[in-house]
Structure formats: structure tokens, C-alpha cells
Amino acid sequence: MIAQSMQSDEAIRSAFPGDLYDAWGDVCRRLAGAGYGDVVTDSYLNHAPELARLASPQAAIALAAIVSGLAIRAGRRAAALAPVAAITAAKHYTDAASLQEWLRLVEQVGDQAPESAAALLDQTANLVARLDARALASWVRIGLRSSNGEPERRLRFFTLEDPNARRWLLRESGEVGFLDLESRLKPYLAALWGETPPMRETPANAPEQARRRPGFDGSVLRLPAAYPGFSGSDGEKLYRAAVAHIGAHLRFSRERFPVGGLKPAQIALVSLIEDARVEQLATRELPGLRRLFTPFHAAEPSGTATAPGLFARLARALADPAYDDPDPWVQKGRRAFFEAEADWGGQQISRRIGDLLGNDLGQMRVQFDPKNYVVQPPYRDDNLGLWDFGDDDQQQSSEAEQVLSSARIREEQDDSRPPDRTETEMGDTGGRVEVIEQAHDGVLIARYPEYDYVTGREQPEWTSVKEYTPKAAANGPVARLREEHADLVARVTALIRSARVSRAERLRRQPEGEFLDMDACIEATVARRIGEAADHRIHGRYERRSRDLSVLLLLDISQSTAEKVRGSTRSVLDVERQSAALLARAMAGLGDPFAIAAFCSDKRDDVHYFRIKDFSRAYDDFVDARLDGLESGLSTRIGAAMRHAGADLARQRSYRRLLLVVTDGEPSDLDVEDRLYLVEDARKAVHHLNRFGIDTFCVGLESNAESYLGRIFGQRNAITIAAVERLTDLLPKLYLTIAR
CATH class of the missing domain: 3.40.50.410 (von Willebrand factor, type A domain)
Structure with missing residues (x-):
């Protein structure tokens, strides 16, 4: 049997007991004889027994028909990916109903969007780790519907190149994203620091490190589309901490540091000290910010002293008075920082302490990898806004650039965000007025959500309303x-x-009416007690008096x-x-x-x-x-x-x-x-x-x-x-x- 050439007969019989062994043999022969090629057949033969053990023999046998359909409609690559992806899905979806739903979705995409089937299967590990079967089904339906039948748009959705695909993934996963909080973060920053810079979601084509951390450069504040692993109130607190931290930079980091000949580790350390300095100044003015920042400092002493680990521990030591770190280098940095408290008003203290700690780090022979360094804790920015590379970036040391190059984002037009615009929030109607640009004969004035009854959710900023200037004409039907x-x-x-459309007005001091006028009642009681004649107009009534x-x-x-x-x-x-x-x-x-x-x-x-x-x-x-x-x-x-x-x-x-x-x-x-x-x-x-x-x-x-x-x-x-x-x-x- 074909199956026996791939795995032992005993192993296969244990995976497909009784009559299911013959059923397994039948689907293997049909698949091998269909002419899909060895890649497709071998992939199924190698992985179906494992799927039978993880889930059920019935699921493994049903997978054969899906593989066959994918080979016909979506191509051999998608068909070969399906068994591998099925193993991944089975490890996350341990109940039979959820795995059956996943198989059904793969078959549906193969039928309705064959060009996207391989992309969906490529994303399986990411999707099943973040979405349950019901949420995944909703996300897939959104992808099929939102593309309007255009294969290229469908493919961009399922490869997650489409920003809407990423936004819907955040919503379905329950993670809090920038778009969910944007309308609340802007007034929050304004209330804290009086700053109102434009906020943007970090473009999807930015380097990975830049997508994981906030940043500011010039007049624009960038925030990640989401913080994976943080959901609900924790996610919102993290965004608020990021905005508050950058606001502190806007207030207290008045000049950029020249890069000069600094090494990457020195750049990172100067940035770390500057982060701590502006936060200390910020918490002097707004003490409540300490409760916002401190919980995100989670670094602890570890056995192996690595540069990222030491940097995170130093950051906590400078922010959390209750934290005690045994490492001499961390203790030296903490002591130097707080002994210079009188100099916190100037940025040069950050440069001096950062240079000192950088030299010590070099003598300790602790390696620093600037290409993979990510600032900790997660609310802190990527430090790009703190540094001046000079007029010609090419003249700077390529080594020194590496620590910040991952955060540098070119100002290119990108489908993931609209052009610059003037915004006015419209909370009462659920829309956002955005005077953006002249578009053809009309002005793109607003974007509104649109409701998808199949998924039961609104697609944010899905429709664009453009205002057009009406033409004027003479001698038309209205003129006649x-x-x-x-x-x-x-x-x-x-x-x-003769119509009466009006607001009900309350009339007081009436001789009769619908309710007691309490002020008039009190005055009448006082008048009686002092022996004066009381006013009997102690009632009130409602009356519509104007349109x-x-x-x-x-x-x-x-x-x-x-x-x-x-x-x-x-x-x-x-x-x-x-x-x-x-x-x-x-x-x-x-x-x-x-x-x-x-x-x-x-x-x-x-x-x-x-x-x-x-x-x-x-x-x-x-x-x-x-x-x-x-x-x-x-x-x-x-x-x-x-x-x-x-x-x-x-x-x-x-x-x-x-x-x-x-x-x-x-x-x-x-x-x-x-x-x-x-x-x-x-x-x-x-x-x-x-x-x-x-x-x-x-x-x-x-x-x-x-x-x-x-x-x-x-x-x-x-x-x-x-x-x-x-x-x-x-x-x-x-x-x-x-x-x-």
C-alpha cells in the first residue's frame, strides 16, 4: 500500500483502527491516482496519520477531499500546505467542532477565492493562535466580502498586506488597537501636556522594530497598530502610557542629541537615561503618571547578563523606587542618575551618564546587537525623535545608525493611512469629518463605517463621502x-x-397645574408663618409655546x-x-x-x-x-x-x-x-x-x-x-x- 511506504503499517493501523484503515487506503489511492504530483500526495501521506492521532481519523480522511479540491482550484502549493496547516490547527483547536470549522473555512476559501488559499494556509499559525474558530470564520467572511470579487484585493487581505485585514484581525482577536483608541488618545495627550500633534498608525511597511514601538519625528506621533499580548484595559493603559511618555519628551526634550561618533550602545544608553529624566520631570508635575508607567517595568535579575536585559533592568531601577537590583553596573547607573537630580533640568546629564555607562559596558565585554534591539518597557518610544543625524545621513557612522535605523520610516504614500488632513470628531453620529484633499470634482469630506450583517460588525472608515458643488440652472421645474x-x-x-411643533416649557406659579412648584410652596409656607397673606399660585404645568x-x-x-x-x-x-x-x-x-x-x-x-x-x-x-x-x-x-x-x-x-x-x-x-x-x-x-x-x-x-x-x-x-x-x-x- 502507498501508505505503508511512508510509515509503518502498525503506526497507520493505530491511527486508523478497524474499518477506517480501509477508508484511509481508498482516499490515498484516489489521491495518488489523480495526478496531482508527489509533493501533494507525500504531504498528505506524511501528515494525515498525525492529524488522525491529534484530532480524529474521520478528520484526517475528510482532509483528503479538501486537498484534492485545493489541487484542482488553488494549485499544488496550496494542496501541499493544507496537511501541514491542519496539524497546526489541530494543536490549537482541540475540540472536534472547532477543527471541523477550520476545515470548512479552508474548503470555502479554496472554492470562492482560490488565489488566496495558499496565503490563508501560510497564515495558519498566526491566525489560530489569535482567533478561536468562530472569530476566524468571521474574519474569513470579511475577507471574502470586502474584496468585492477582485482577486488581487482578496490576496492582499489574506496575506495581511491590506490594513483592513490587520484591523479586523485585531478586532476579532479582542486586542485593543490604535484605531479603537485614537479618538480618546488625542484629548488625553492634550489634557496632560497641551500638545496636539497628529497621531498616525505605524505603516505596515515599516521595519518590525518600528511596528512594535511608538515614535515621534518632527510633528507626527506614531503608535503601533496593536500591542500583541495586551488586551482590554491593559492595552488601553499601555497606549496611554506611550502617549504620556512621548508628551513628556515634547515638553522636556527640547533639543536633539548629535550622533557624532557615538557607538550604538552609547546611543541606546543616552536614550534610556533621557527617557528616565523626562519621566521624572513629568511625575513631578503629574504624580499620577508614576502609577501608569511603573507596572510596565517588569525586568528582573537574571543569570546571564545580556545588554538588552541590563538595559531593561536599569530602566526599571530608574523608574521604580521599590526595585533593588544586585548588578553593580545597574547600581552605578542608578546612583549616578539620582545624585545628579539637581541637573535633571538639562539634557546634557543624559549624555554624560549615558557615555559613562557605555564605556563601562564595553569594558565588561557585554555584546550589544543594534539590529535586534527593542526598547523596553513597551510603552517607551523608539528614540528616533531624540537624535540628529546631520544634513547627510551617509556621512554618519553606519554602526551608529544601526541602533535607530530600524525605527526610521520614509515618508512615502502608503495605502495603510490617508493623506494628512484636518479632523473633527463627530461622536454623536459615529463618523469622522476629515477635510482631506480635492478629489476629482468633489472634496473628500468624511469617512464612515458600514455595517456587514453577515459578520454582525461595522467596518470602520469603509465609505468615503465626497461633497460636490451643485450646479445652478434657470427656467427648470422649480422656477415654473x-x-x-x-x-x-x-x-x-x-x-x-397652523402646525404646532415645540419644546415643552415649564410654567411656574400657576393657580392649577400638573405638579407643585416647590419654590412657590416654600414661599407660601413662610408667608403664612409670619402672618402674611400667602400666594395661592403654587402649581406648575408644561406648555408648548413655540416651534x-x-x-x-x-x-x-x-x-x-x-x-x-x-x-x-x-x-x-x-x-x-x-x-x-x-x-x-x-x-x-x-x-x-x-x-x-x-x-x-x-x-x-x-x-x-x-x-x-x-x-x-x-x-x-x-x-x-x-x-x-x-x-x-x-x-x-x-x-x-x-x-x-x-x-x-x-x-x-x-x-x-x-x-x-x-x-x-x-x-x-x-x-x-x-x-x-x-x-x-x-x-x-x-x-x-x-x-x-x-x-x-x-x-x-x-x-x-x-x-x-x-x-x-x-x-x-x-x-x-x-x-x-x-x-x-x-x-x-x-x-x-x-x-x-
């Missing part, structure tokens, strides 16, 4: 509104004037709105424009703050947003001209548009805030094949806006929209109009109904 619908304009305006509503009307202008209304020469967009103008006139007459915007989309990277009228702008003929200038085109990515409109509404101080959406089609876009995907994302956007006090209502035009409008907005917050012509009359009346 007065002539064609003069009676309707007057009737609707009169109707809206207090802000409205944003959001119009869908996708390509489908160019179609003619049944039985008319007008398009759906013509009706939308006239209806919007009529409603705008009525609201302007009432004095309600309102805005008008329109949207369409060209895949997730280009959601078009047109500001027809902002809340701060008066309604005038120019707004009408902008409505007339709208043109139909592209697709309907409604979730991103609603999030962006919600960001505007969130800034309004009104008692009620209403987002009124008019659309004629189901959410769709060119890069989305799953019909439910954008529906569920829009539904998620509505729920988020509702949580922050923004009401939403949708009017669907001339479509079988009940199935998705009710799902997105709720049955009570959506209406479908079969005759689009009715919108002109119905929209203002509808506004009155939902705005009461």
Missing part, C-alpha cells in the same frame, strides 16, 4: 412652480402655519430618477425638485431651521453629496436654481448619505431633529452583489441616528419598496407613493403629520 401650482403653494403654506424643529430633506438623485413618471412627460427627479421647493417655501415661512441635500454613489469610495441649502443659509432663488441644476446618475448607497446628513443634524440645538428621505429605489451600488447588504447597513444607520435623538422618515416613490423601506425605517416611519405626481401635494402634508 409658481406658475403651475400657485394655488397649491398658497394652500400648503396656510396649512403649515422648535430642525429638518434635513435628503433627495435620492440616482440614475433611476431620470425615468419618466407614468402618464407624464416629467421625470421622477422633476417631481422631487418641485416637491422639495414647495416644502422649503413653507418651512422658510414658518422660520423652521432646515437644510436640503441630495446624494448618489459610485461605489463605496465615492458617495456623492450635494448641499443644496445649509441650515445657516437663507432660502432664496439661488437655492431654487440649485434644485433645478440637479441631474440623475449613478447608484443609491443610502446608509453613508444618511450618516453624513445626520452629522449635520446632530449639530442643531432643536428640541426635535428630523431626517426626511425621498428615494425611488432600493439601496444598491456597483460594488455590492448581496441585495440585503446595503439594506441592513441603512437600517443600522437609522438605529444609530435614532439613538442620538434624530428621527428618520422615508418616502418611497413608485416602486415595490415596502419590503425594504419597512425593514430600514420601520413600518410606521415609511410610506410608499404609487403615483409620484402626488408627492408635490403630499410631502408638505406628510411633514406636518410626522413633525407634530
Whole structure:
């Protein structure tokens, strides 16, 4: 038998007992006869028995079919990798259900993304060490979905070259990453030191040492994408310690040290002393920082004195007063540092003590490897920002550069981070406004998350909203509104004037009411006790006395709105424009703050947003001209548009805030094949806006929209109009109904 040529028959029979031995022989013969080559067959024959012993004979036999499928669809390399990866997975996933899920995922990727199967198998050790089977399944589904069917993008995801792949890996593993904390770290640094430098995630193409430690250079602060092994509150404390430490450098390290002819060990030691100096000065001003820094100093005396070990122990000795180290070199460094306390205000003390300890280290003949040195503890920066290499790096000693070269990152454009931008956090709406760059005819103004209902998670910064300047046109449908619908304009305006939308105000000192006015009650009691006549107006009540509503009307202008209304020469967009103008006139007459915007989309990277009228702008003929200038085109990515409109509404101080959406089609876009995907994302956007006090209502035009409008907005917050012509009359009346 083929199996017997690879391992002893006795060993194989123990792995595949009873009838399973014959089943094993059958799959081996089929695999050998399929013509996949010796590499594939030998890999399976060598590793399947071990898999049978680790997991089960059934799992090992089932693996043969997966190997065969991979050989056909993904190639021989992927097929040969599968048995090896299966052993790794079985060692981590010790329960049968988890291993079965892993096998199913490998088969799924082989079927749906064959070009990425080998990459997934290459990453097995990393993935199974960080993700349980359920989280791995979620990560794989994200990779298959987020690529939009493009093989190159899928491959970048599964090789972890795509920054989104790494971000999702962090989220699924439960590790705290920079992106999770970015919005909290910026105000934290500002509160501590009054510093607000731009923060960036360390690029994925940076050297490994640079990806493991924070750094600062010029005006930019870099932080690792994650600290492996630190999760939850520990991970957040580590990021806060890193930010606080760099803030101390920004405050107290006022000049860069010239590299000159220093050796790598001296550079590392001067940096270490400078780290300790700025932390001591920082804890003088902010004593609580000591409780943040000290727990991360975990170095202990060890039998073998290595340079990295001694450096970590010295760092702890200078930071932790309770730590006692027996090594004479560490004791000398601690004594020299604290005896010079009076000189801590100047940086030269770091240079003097660092040079002294570096010379002693050389006499001790302790070897220092600058290429593999990583600063300890992990919150401390890579020291790049402390040193001046001069105008020409090539003139410096190549040896001296090695200790810092691993941390040097070229300022190259990289897909892992956006261009420099001015940011404004939008906590109320879950988005981030980012004025970034001029993009084609529009300005890339914001990135928002998008919800994937399959994985049950939001993909951060997944959609890009670009604001385009609306065109202005004359003699369009809006300009003809007065002539064609003069009676309707007057009737609707009169109707809206009778509406009552207001904030409930508390009226005190009433003769009767809904509650007791405690101040009035106390005054009445005091008056009675001193013999004066008491005021009997001791009640209070609530009354709505003024209108207090802000409205944003959001119009869908996708390509489908160019179609003619049944039985008319007008398009759906013509009706939308006239209806919007009529409603705008009525609201302007009432004095309600309102805005008008329109949207369409060209895949997730280009959601078009047109500001027809902002809340701060008066309604005038120019707004009408902008409505007339709208043109139909592209697709309907409604979730991103609603999030962006919600960001505007969130800034309004009104008692009620209403987002009124008019659309004629189901959410769709060119890069989305799953019909439910954008529906569920829009539904998620509505729920988020509702949580922050923004009401939403949708009017669907001339479509079988009940199935998705009710799902997105709720049955009570959506209406479908079969005759689009009715919108002109119905929209203002509808506004009155939902705005009461």
C-alpha cells in the first residue's frame, strides 16, 4: 500500500483502527491516482496519520477531499500546505467542532477565492493562535466580502498586506488597537501636556522594530497598530502610557542629541537615561503618571547578563523606587542618575551618564546587537525623535545608525493611512469629518463605517463621502412652480402655519397645574408663618409655546430618477425638485431651521453629496436654481448619505431633529452583489441616528419598496407613493403629520 511506504503499517493501523484503515487506503489511492504530483500526495501521506492521532481519523480522511479540491482550484502549493496547516490547527483547536470549522473555512476559501488559499494556509499559525474558530470564520467572511470579487484585493487581505485585514484581525482577536483608541488618545495627550500633534498608525511597511514601538519625528506621533499580548484595559493603559511618555519628551526634550561618533550602545544608553529624566520631570508635575508607567517595568535579575536585559533592568531601577537590583553596573547607573537630580533640568546629564555607562559596558565585554534591539518597557518610544543625524545621513557612522535605523520610516504614500488632513470628531453620529484633499470634482469630506450583517460588525472608515458643488440652472421645474401650482403653494403654506411643533416649557406659579412648584410652596409656607397673606399660585404645568424643529430633506438623485413618471412627460427627479421647493417655501415661512441635500454613489469610495441649502443659509432663488441644476446618475448607497446628513443634524440645538428621505429605489451600488447588504447597513444607520435623538422618515416613490423601506425605517416611519405626481401635494402634508 502507498501508505505503508511512508510509515509503518502498525503506526497507520493505530491511527486508523478497524474499518477506517480501509477508508484511509481508498482516499490515498484516489489521491495518488489523480495526478496531482508527489509533493501533494507525500504531504498528505506524511501528515494525515498525525492529524488522525491529534484530532480524529474521520478528520484526517475528510482532509483528503479538501486537498484534492485545493489541487484542482488553488494549485499544488496550496494542496501541499493544507496537511501541514491542519496539524497546526489541530494543536490549537482541540475540540472536534472547532477543527471541523477550520476545515470548512479552508474548503470555502479554496472554492470562492482560490488565489488566496495558499496565503490563508501560510497564515495558519498566526491566525489560530489569535482567533478561536468562530472569530476566524468571521474574519474569513470579511475577507471574502470586502474584496468585492477582485482577486488581487482578496490576496492582499489574506496575506495581511491590506490594513483592513490587520484591523479586523485585531478586532476579532479582542486586542485593543490604535484605531479603537485614537479618538480618546488625542484629548488625553492634550489634557496632560497641551500638545496636539497628529497621531498616525505605524505603516505596515515599516521595519518590525518600528511596528512594535511608538515614535515621534518632527510633528507626527506614531503608535503601533496593536500591542500583541495586551488586551482590554491593559492595552488601553499601555497606549496611554506611550502617549504620556512621548508628551513628556515634547515638553522636556527640547533639543536633539548629535550622533557624532557615538557607538550604538552609547546611543541606546543616552536614550534610556533621557527617557528616565523626562519621566521624572513629568511625575513631578503629574504624580499620577508614576502609577501608569511603573507596572510596565517588569525586568528582573537574571543569570546571564545580556545588554538588552541590563538595559531593561536599569530602566526599571530608574523608574521604580521599590526595585533593588544586585548588578553593580545597574547600581552605578542608578546612583549616578539620582545624585545628579539637581541637573535633571538639562539634557546634557543624559549624555554624560549615558557615555559613562557605555564605556563601562564595553569594558565588561557585554555584546550589544543594534539590529535586534527593542526598547523596553513597551510603552517607551523608539528614540528616533531624540537624535540628529546631520544634513547627510551617509556621512554618519553606519554602526551608529544601526541602533535607530530600524525605527526610521520614509515618508512615502502608503495605502495603510490617508493623506494628512484636518479632523473633527463627530461622536454623536459615529463618523469622522476629515477635510482631506480635492478629489476629482468633489472634496473628500468624511469617512464612515458600514455595517456587514453577515459578520454582525461595522467596518470602520469603509465609505468615503465626497461633497460636490451643485450646479445652478434657470427656467427648470422649480422656477415654473409658481406658475403651475400657485394655488397649491398658497394652500400648503396656510396649512403649515397652523402646525404646532415645540419644546415643552415649564410654567411656574400657576393657580392649577400638573405638579407643585416647590419654590412657590416654600414661599407660601413662610408667608403664612409670619402672618402674611400667602400666594395661592403654587402649581406648575408644561406648555408648548413655540416651534422648535430642525429638518434635513435628503433627495435620492440616482440614475433611476431620470425615468419618466407614468402618464407624464416629467421625470421622477422633476417631481422631487418641485416637491422639495414647495416644502422649503413653507418651512422658510414658518422660520423652521432646515437644510436640503441630495446624494448618489459610485461605489463605496465615492458617495456623492450635494448641499443644496445649509441650515445657516437663507432660502432664496439661488437655492431654487440649485434644485433645478440637479441631474440623475449613478447608484443609491443610502446608509453613508444618511450618516453624513445626520452629522449635520446632530449639530442643531432643536428640541426635535428630523431626517426626511425621498428615494425611488432600493439601496444598491456597483460594488455590492448581496441585495440585503446595503439594506441592513441603512437600517443600522437609522438605529444609530435614532439613538442620538434624530428621527428618520422615508418616502418611497413608485416602486415595490415596502419590503425594504419597512425593514430600514420601520413600518410606521415609511410610506410608499404609487403615483409620484402626488408627492408635490403630499410631502408638505406628510411633514406636518410626522413633525407634530
